[in-house]
Amino acid sequence: MRQVAIIGAGMIPFGRRDEDSLLDMLAYASLNALDDAGMGKKGVDAVYVANMGAGILQHQTSVASALVDRLSLIPAAADAVENGPASGASAIKNGVLAVASGYYDYVLVAGGEKMREIVGWKATDFVATMTHPEVEYPYGVTLPGMAGMFTRLYMEKYNLTRDQLIAVAIKNQKMGALNPYAHVEMIITREGIVDDPDSVVNNPMAADPLHLYDMCPVSDGAAAVVLCSLEMAKKISKKPPVLVAGFGQATDTHTLQERDDPTDLKAVTLASNQAFEMAKLTPKDVDFAELHDAFTILEIAESEHAGFFKKGEGGKAVEKGETSLGGKFPINMSGGLKARGHPVGATGVAQVVDVVFQLRHELGKDRQVKGAKTGFTLNFGGFGNNVVAFVLRRAE
Amino acid sequence: MTDELKITAYRCKKCGRIHYPFHDRCLDCLERDFEEIKPEGDAKLLAFTEIYNLPWGFDVRTLKIGVVEFSNHIKAMGQIQIDDFNKLKTGMKLKTFWEPVRVQAGEDVFGLVLR
Amino acid sequence: MAVDMDLEALLRAPAIEMAEYPPKMITLANGKKMIVRQADIKDVPVLLQAVRPTLEIPRDYYDIVGARLYAELLGWYRHRVRNEYCLVGQIEGYLVGIVNGRMVDKDIGMSYHTLAIDRGLRVGSHLFAAKMEYHIEILGQQEVWITAESPIGFRRWMIEYGLIKQEGVQHELGGASSYKLTRDLYFETKPRLVAGKRPVSKRFLDEAMDKIMVADEDAISEKICGVKGR
Numbered sequence: 039m040r041q042v043a044i045i046g047a048g049m050i051p052f053g054r055r056d057e058d059s060l061l062d063m064l065a066y067a068s069l070n071a072l073d074d075a076g077m078g079k080k081g082v083d084a085v086y087v088a089n090m091g092a093g094i095l096q097h098q099t100s101v102a103s104a105l106v107d108r109l110s111l112i113p114a115a116a117d118a119v120e121n122g123p124a125s126g127a128s129a130i131k132n133g134v135l136a137v138a139s140g141y142y143d144y145v146l147v148a149g150g151e152k153m154r155e156i157v158g159w160k161a162t163d164f165v166a167t168m169t170h171p172e173v174e175y176p177y178g179v180t181l182p183g184m185a186g187m188f189t190r191l192y193m194e195k196y197n198l199t200r201d202q203l204i205a206v207a208i209k210n211q212k213m214g215a216l217n218p219y220a221h222v223e224m225i226i227t228r229e230g231i232v233d234d235p236d237s238v239v240n241n242p243m244a245a246d247p248l249h250l251y252d253m254c255p256v257s258d259g260a261a262a263v264v265l266c267s268l269e270m271a272k273k274i275s276k277k278p279p280v281l282v283a284g285f286g287q288a289t290d291t292h293t294l295q296e297r298d299d300p301t302d303l304k305a306v307t308l309a310s311n312q313a314f315e316m317a318k319l320t321p322k323d324v325d326f327a328e329l330h331d332a333f334t335i336l337e338i339a340e341s342e343h344a345g346f347f348k349k350g351e352g353g354k355a356v357e358k359g360e361t362s363l364g365g366k367f368p369i370n371m372s373g374g375l376k377a378r379g380h381p382v383g384a385t386g387v388a389q390v391v392d393v394v395f396q397l398r399h400e401l402g403k404d405r406q407v408k409g410a411k412t413g414f415t416l417n418f419g420g421f422g423n424n425v426v427a428f429v430l431r432r433a434e
Numbered sequence: 435m436t437d438e439l440k441i442t443a444y445r446c447k448k449c450g451r452i453h454y455p456f457h458d459r460c461l462d463c464l465e466r467d468f469e470e471i472k473p474e475g476d477a478k479l480l481a482f483t484e485i486y487n488l489p490w491g492f493d494v495r496t497l498k499i500g501v502v503e504f505s506n507h508i509k510a511m512g513q514i515q516i517d518d519f520n521k522l523k524t525g526m527k528l529k530t531f532w533e534p535v536r537v538q539a540g541e542d543v544f545g546l547v548l549r
Numbered sequence: 550m551a552v553d554m555d556l557e558a559l560l561r562a563p564a565i566e567m568a569e570y571p572p573k574m575i576t577l578a579n580g581k582k583m584i585v586r587q588a589d590i591k592d593v594p595v596l597l598q599a600v601r602p603t604l605e606i607p608r609d610y611y612d613i614v615g616a617r618l619y620a621e622l623l624g625w626y627r628h629r630v631r632n633e634y635c636l637v638g639q640i641e642g643y644l645v646g647i648v649n650g651r652m653v654d655k656d657i658g659m660s661y662h663t664l665a666i667d668r669g670l671r672v673g674s675h676l677f678a679a680k681m682e683y684h685i686e687i688l689g690q691q692e693v694w695i696t697a698e699s700p701i702g703f704r705r706w707m708i709e710y711g712l713i714k715q716e717g718v719q720h721e722l723g724g725a726s727s728y729k730l731t732r733d734l735y736f737e738t739k740p741r742l743v744a745g746k747r748p749v750s751k752r753f754l755d756e757a758m759d760k761i762m763v764a765d766e767d768a769i770s771e772k773i774c775g776v777k778g779r
Contacts, residue, residue, distance in 0.1 A: 161488055161492040162488070164489070172455055173454065177499055178488060178492050179511060180489055188481075189482045190481065245485045246485075291461065295510065
């Protein structure tokens with residue numbers, strides 16, 4: 039298998055983009071990635087498009103075919119990849135395999151979602167279609183609801199505290215305010231969301247025990263990367279190529295109730311271990327991570343299940359500032375899903391784009407992890423029933 | 435309203451693992467022969483939440499959702515109908531009913547209700 | 550414009566004396582302090598200046614809400630709406646939101662509009678709550694009639710307050726169904742929806758009362774629609 043590198047990364051600002059169609063967003067992000075790779079008029083052999091819900095949200099299918107047409111990349115092969123909120127990382131994984139196999143030389147992977155053209159409670163329903171159609175969905179359970187149940191169990195088992203969740207929210211919104219691509223640019227304060235009596239209205243309960251500011255926003259957005267072999271990347275890339283050192287993907291039961299221990303995110307552990315094994319690295323070798331904090335609890339639980347902290351220690355690490363910029367292990371310096379936003383099909387690609395920016399040392403002092411050489415991403419599908427992880431390294 | 439729970443779970447004839455919902459092969463031993471079983475005994479609350487931002491299709495302000503385990507180890511999600519959410523505790527016993535849990539296309543959809 | 554006071558005497562409706570809304574201070578999620586206070590009729594020209602840019606913003610029905618609010622405020626200014634009031638939210642003197650309504654009689658309040666200029670901080674929710682507080686607690690009314698012109702409004706008012714639908718009752722804004730908030734419902738929802746502290750310290754109150762500052766038109770459009778194509 040060939041080693042695979044990322045030679046181009048691009049994104050558009052996430053948020054509410056009424057003026058742009060899904061295809062507009064995918065095209066803009068793709069062009070940014072192709073330009074970043076210096077591809078000029080050179081074509082790619084294949085395009086993978088990550089998208090979860092255009093069929094439902096836009097009443098549009100075959101988005102990959104539409105994107106190659108839009109970008110005049112014909113006759114490139116084109117496939118759409120759907121793996122819920124982990125569609126982005128799944129699409130990159132497929133692109134990496136295609137290049138690694140030697141079958142394709144240049145691959146474009148784009149992820150996008152347009153979720154804000156429907157009202158909030160229809161978006162909530164759309165996301166809830168990931169739940170089991172017979173034994174979960176009819177009850178009105180939502181993904182925040184799943185996260186609420188999970189949080190209570192995690193609190194009971196590991197003494198996780200609300201203060202630790204709040205620390206994640208404050209940290210990530212602070213970083214989002216510094217990220218020009220982030221949906222939420224607003225700093226929040228402990229006073230405003232917890233301490234002041236007015237916080238009852240500012241930060242109402244959303245899915246007990248999780249509050250409004252424990253949740254990521256519903257966003258529009260797109261992100262893209264260009265892949266080729268590391269050997270080729272070293273010859274053509276003007277920017278430091280980023281090596282896809284390892285990846286992993288694992289699944290778990292569809293329903294939480296069928297897991298022996300519902301607080302054990304086995305797929306996170308398995309996917310992460312696979313990625314580390316392939317990269318011949320351990321969590322200790324990683325400088326920073328972009329984790330899937332659709333809910334604050336997930337950043338903490340994933341940081342533990344991926345092996346960066348012992349169980350029950352992830353929350354304490356956030357509180358101590360260890361996961362902040364300058365801390366021992368910075369997490370979500372992009373603002374994470376919490377602040378960058380969560381256009382579901384785009385998220386996994388955006389996480390990788392953010393890690394590429396970090397590994398190329400392109401960010402400002404207020405977000406750049408100093409001397410970053412190795413980064414990690416974790417894209418969490420369903421409620422942990424399909425998880426994809428990457429270990430990415432700056433290629434010297 | 436009926437108290438008969440229309441829940442069918444599946445016990446693997448080889449290893450005894452209980453499945454709900456249905457799987458074509460056992461999650462543990464991959465065998466395909468199952469015995470159909472019905473929930474029995476008390477329902478013990480394993481996990482619960484109250485959801486405030488509901489999906490389209492619900493005309494109430496919040497929904498209380500829980501997962502319970504019956505005495506014969508079938509685990510199932512249901513809607514909890516109790517006035518005071520703060521009275522809920524992990525491990526407590528709840529009574530079970532089979533009642534409408536939502537309306538779809540003008541028709542009641544029945545499911546597990548916990549009180 | 551010259552006003553024929555003889556004709557005015559015929560056109561102007563007699564007004565009911567309305568108790569003044571005591572200002573309060575609300576801490577927002579970002580830690581900033583929003584002062585909620587009653588606007589004076591003399592403030593209307595500056596409020597209209599803030600509402601004007603919304604007439605061109607179809608997003609989230611700002612154009613409809615803005616156009617109707619503009620007319621209501623102008624109607625108040627020119628004494629064509631009876632017993633109207635307006636509350637404003639200010640942060641560091643800047644106007645961040647407006648709510649208005651009127652007293653129909655001593656028992657019934659009519660909620661008109663809620664316009665948030667700064668978004669993402671629940672400014673609209675806080676101001677709507679202040680409006681309900683005014684009707685029920687300050688004016689001592691029995692119920693407030695409410696309708697919604699946007700999905701956001703429907704969710705924030707009808708769902709979050711659990712308002713009671715009034716079959717066969719016509720809200721003054723016409724169109725959509727009419728709902729009501731009763732005294733009981735208000736006091737039931739107050740702990741989770743009505744925020745703020747009184748009295749407001751002199752420094753904050755002076756800053757708010759000194760002048761209603763209004764961002765320029767582009768800034769208002771940007772605040773409502775967001776930047777970066779949002």
